[in-house]
Each structure stands twice: as structure tokens, then as C-alpha cells.
Amino acid sequence: MKSTKRIVSMFSAAAIVCAAFVAVVPVATAASSGAVTASERSFPATTAGRRNLLNEATSTEVEEDSNWGGIETLDVPKTKSQAEKDAEAEQERQAAAQRQAAAQRQADSSATTSSSTTSSSAASRSSTRTSLPEVPSSKNGSAIAEYATKFQGYPYVSGGNTPSGWDCSGFVQYVFSQFGINLPHSSSSQAMAGVAVASLDQAQPGDILANSSHAAIYIGNGMVMNAMNPSQGTNISSTAVFSGSYSIRRILE
Structure with a gap:
């Protein structure tokens, strides 16, 4: 009997617990449902127009007292287009x-001028060569000296012995040849031709001054007529043109 009562008591307790659970669940559900409903009402749909965000981002309006840290005063270099x-x-x-x-x-223009000058110079020399100085009729030293000076300005050509171009010994050889006197084409050989003269004080116009490197015709007063070099041509100079000693040779009195 006690057992039966105990079982009945247990079932009664279980029934009470179940009834309490069933009562609580709707309340929680209602509470939950109310929270959801309240949440939906806090975010109502809206039809208000949105602001133009692009225009706002590109706006150039700046407040007068805005401070941009000096960037507005930067000197930005201007770039050029490809065109x-x-x-x-x-x-x-x-x-x-x-x-x-x-x-x-x-x-x-310079080349034309230079060519014209060269042609004129060549023509002048050609004209001079075709009208050579007349050989004096006298056959003495003074006549040789006088004749030699008429070739002033003629060109220097190494190895030459004509008015178109001669070297020092070639000039001496040519001048004397016009008086019928044959001399070797060599300054060292000309230094031994004719008769020796002791010193320059005793030299006479028409004498030959020569050494192993140069030859000239004495014209008096310590001066000689000689073919000097390509730049100076044939000209009068002092005996200082000789380097070192030289011989004085007399061919004609």
C-alpha cells in the first residue's frame, strides 16, 4: 500500500513539473517573439533620397580658415603633352x-676663295716663268748677283733646279748656267768650286757661299740671294742663314 502511494506521488510530481514546463515555454517564446518584433520595428524601411556622394567627393569648396599644412602653396612643375x-x-x-x-x-665660300687665290697664284707663277728675267750681257760677278736677285719670290722645291721650283744648290746651279758655267747640284760640291776667298770682308758680289747643308750667291753688304725653304721660297737674307762655318768661292771676277 505504501508503495502504491509512493508511485502515485511520483507521478503527481512529474505531472506538476511537466505542467510548469509547458507554461514557461510559451512565455519564453513570447518574450523571444517580442524581441524580434521590437528589432524589426527599429529598422523601418525608408524612401528618403540619398545624397550624391560623387559630387561631395569632388567638391572644391574649401573653408577660408582651412589648414592643409602648406600643400596649397607647393610649386608643382607643369608637364608637357606629347604633342x-x-x-x-x-x-x-x-x-x-x-x-x-x-x-x-x-x-x-672659303673653299671657293682659297681655290681662286691658289689659281691666281699659280697663274702668276706661270706668267712669271714664261717671262723669265733677261740674262745680262756682262759676264762677271756683279752681273750674276744682279741677275740672281730677279728671282725673288720663286718657289722652293727640294731637288729642283729650274724656275718652277729649286732647292738652294739648284738655284745657284741654274743662275750660273745662264752665264755658261756648269756647277754640280750639291752644296758640298759647290763649296769646293772655283777659287777660295779668305773671308767675308774680301767677298765680292757673285761669289758662292756654301757648306754641306746650304748654298747661296753673295750680293754684297753681308747679304745673300738663296732658295731658303718651302715657306720662304727664294729670297734675300743675311749670311746668318748658314748654320756653322761656310766656304766662300769665286767663280768669276
């Missing part, structure tokens, strides 16, 4: 072409 760069390059190319053309014209 501007191409135009400048073309302008520089044309200017360079003009400068080159001007330089070429100047060079051509």
Missing part, C-alpha cells in the same frame, strides 16, 4: 639643319 614635346623636337631639328646649312655655305 608639345614633338613640336619642340621638330623646331630644334629645323634649327640644327639651318645651322648646318649655314656652316656648309661658309665652308664652300
Whole structure:
């Protein structure tokens, strides 16, 4: 009997617990449902127009007292477009072409002038060669000296012995040949021709002054007529033209 009562008591307790659970669940559900409902009402749908965010981002309006840290005063270099760069390059190319053309014209003009001068000089020498000085009828030293001076300005050519070009001994050889006297084409050989003269004080116009490297015709007063070098040609100079000692030789009185 006690057992039966105990079982009945247990079932009764279980029934009470179940009833309590069933009562609590709707309340929680209701509470949960209320929270959800309240949450939905806190975010109502809206039809208000949105602001133009792009215009706001590109706005150039700045407050007068705005401070940008000095960036507004930066000196930003200006860049050139490709078209501007191409135009400048073309302008520089044309200017360079003009400068080159001007330089070429100047060079051509200089070459023409030089050619004209050379031609005139050549023509002058040719004319001079075709009208050689007349040989004096006298056959003495003074006549030789006088005749030699008429070749002033004639060209120097190494190894030559004609008015178109001669070297020192070739000039002496040519002048004496016009008086019927044959001399070797060598300064050292000419230094032994004729009769020796003791000193320059005793030298006479028409004497030969010569050593192993140079030869000349004495014209008096310590001066000689000689073919000097390519730049100076045939000219009058002092006896200082000789380096070292020299012989004085008399061919004609």
C-alpha cells in the first residue's frame, strides 16, 4: 500500500513539473517573439533620397580658415603633352639643319676663295716663268748677283733646279748656267768650286757661299740671294742663314 502511494506521488510530481514546463515555454517564446518584433520595428524601411556622394567627393569648396599644412602653396612643375614635346623636337631639328646649312655655305665660300687665290697664284707663277728675267750681257760677278736677285719670290722645291721650283744648290746651279758655267747640284760640291776667298770682308758680289747643308750667291753688304725653304721660297737674307762655318768661292771676277 505504501508503495502504491509512493508511485502515485511520483507521478503527481512529474505531472506538476511537466505542467510548469509547458507554461514557461510559451512565455519564453513570447518574450523571444517580442524581441524580434521590437528589432524589426527599429529598422523601418525608408524612401528618403540619398545624397550624391560623387559630387561631395569632388567638391572644391574649401573653408577660408582651412589648414592643409602648406600643400596649397607647393610649386608643382607643369608637364608637357606629347604633342608639345614633338613640336619642340621638330623646331630644334629645323634649327640644327639651318645651322648646318649655314656652316656648309661658309665652308664652300672659303673653299671657293682659297681655290681662286691658289689659281691666281699659280697663274702668276706661270706668267712669271714664261717671262723669265733677261740674262745680262756682262759676264762677271756683279752681273750674276744682279741677275740672281730677279728671282725673288720663286718657289722652293727640294731637288729642283729650274724656275718652277729649286732647292738652294739648284738655284745657284741654274743662275750660273745662264752665264755658261756648269756647277754640280750639291752644296758640298759647290763649296769646293772655283777659287777660295779668305773671308767675308774680301767677298765680292757673285761669289758662292756654301757648306754641306746650304748654298747661296753673295750680293754684297753681308747679304745673300738663296732658295731658303718651302715657306720662304727664294729670297734675300743675311749670311746668318748658314748654320756653322761656310766656304766662300769665286767663280768669276
